[in-house]
Amino acid sequence: MGRRMTVELEVLDPRHDPEPVYWRELLAASRRRAVWEYDQLGIAAWTARSPLLLFVLHDGSAPVGAVCATLLGPRRHRGSYAPPTGGPRVGVLQVALPGTNAERGWWFADDLAPRDRRTLLTTYAGLMRRRLGRTWRGLVWRQAGAADLPSLPGRVRLVHAVHPVARLPITWPNVEGWLGSLRPGRTGDLRRQLRQITADATVLPAMGPARELVTALEVALLRRENELKYDAAPLPVPYIEGLIRQEGTLAVTYRDLTGRLLGVGLVLDHPGWPLYLTWGALPVRRGGRRHLYFDGMTRVIGWAIGAGKAGVVLGKGKPELKSDLGAELLPTYAIAAAG
Structure with a gap:
């Protein structure tokens, strides 16, 4: 015993x-x-x-x-x-x-x-x-x-x-391998959308430590757009500010030529399974851009592949869509x- x-x-x-x-x-x-x-x-x-x-x-x-x-x-x-x-x-x-x-x-x-x-x-x-x-x-x-x-x-x-909870195990050597593993219709849509973002000279993407790329107020304002759309629980600005200060918090951001934030995602790093915590974007009707969500997802997956991660935890929202992107859906209770 x-x-x-x-x-x-x-x-x-x-x-x-x-x-x-x-x-x-x-x-x-x-x-x-x-x-x-x-x-x-x-x-x-x-x-x-x-x-x-x-x-x-x-x-x-x-x-x-x-x-x-x-x-x-x-x-x-x-x-x-x-x-x-x-x-x-x-x-x-x-x-x-x-x-x-x-x-x-x-x-x-x-x-x-x-x-x-x-x-x-x-x-x-x-x-x-x-x-x-x-x-x-x-x-x-x-x-x-x-x-x-x-x-x-x-x-x-x-x-x-x-x-x-959606979780995407990494089994490919690069982003092209991930794209090629998806159903043909999804692969074609993603490649077309990624080309559109790349070709748009008015969109400036970046990924790195969150404290170097974004402020808490900017994140809160764009998160609010998603909260209203999906009835999600808000994160207080002080909480977001604390997260951004943490060494293990990364951001993927999109700005226009004036510096206005168009889209932002926060990633909590982890030795094996980083968590894609949150996403927010400016609506197209107010000057935002289409397809930033998918471009951001692709950049996070590409970063995880390059960093040798086991996979990425994609959270709970949009389970059917994330399943279509190759994620497994883990039951929770x-x-x-x-x-």
Whole structure:
């Protein structure tokens, strides 16, 4: 039999508690993206409407995983919330990561066995019920994958399938290989659209560190166009600004000859699977250009191929379109658990 775990739970409020001394090393070892940087979680907590807490799971003295969760209870007024000790007394603990719905709100050290992962999450759920009180028995786990289902605790569970995550594995030596792997109609459309962008001398594309190419306000304004079109959740400007400052955030941008931003996508780098986080573009009726979305997708895929990535996570929007671009659709679930 294996060693029995000694589970300890560290509760952190990123607004007030200092960053743990081990946090950056733990993120690097666990291959986390920029959304898990402590200062980024702090911005998310300050701009959230409900208390957002970070829970670090320890096996003895060693940190081995983390959970990000929001205390969802009745809200009597808008604005900033009180500290957790003075917060709502009844509600549900929602485990979800702010900033993206393409990644779950918990993770472990890569070498943990499935049995140990379940032990950690079961202990976490029990400790939180005791800490918050009997009126907080419910947990909601969002963006769980099929492989996560056996690890999640709770005697009573409701499992609801939500939009899948699109993931594009890289199996080609160059962009032409990717284009050639698609169905003929899609390949022809993409090549024609890419030629049109290349031939348009009034469009200036670029890709590189986001902090060198774009401002948070520019990204927020173009994201707003997509939010209105697809009823997407907004990202606060301070949160976008924090992301742009992160070393692991890249941008693909398009500007016209006056410097006006026509389109922008943000990419969160990762050793194996970078996440194409967000896209926004100026509508054609207001001076934008057609086909920037597909050109941007192509540039991100080309960058990932050149950087030797295993693939690109394309997020949750437009699953049928992304499937047509060669992505696999991974089922995800929201799980309500009690007991």
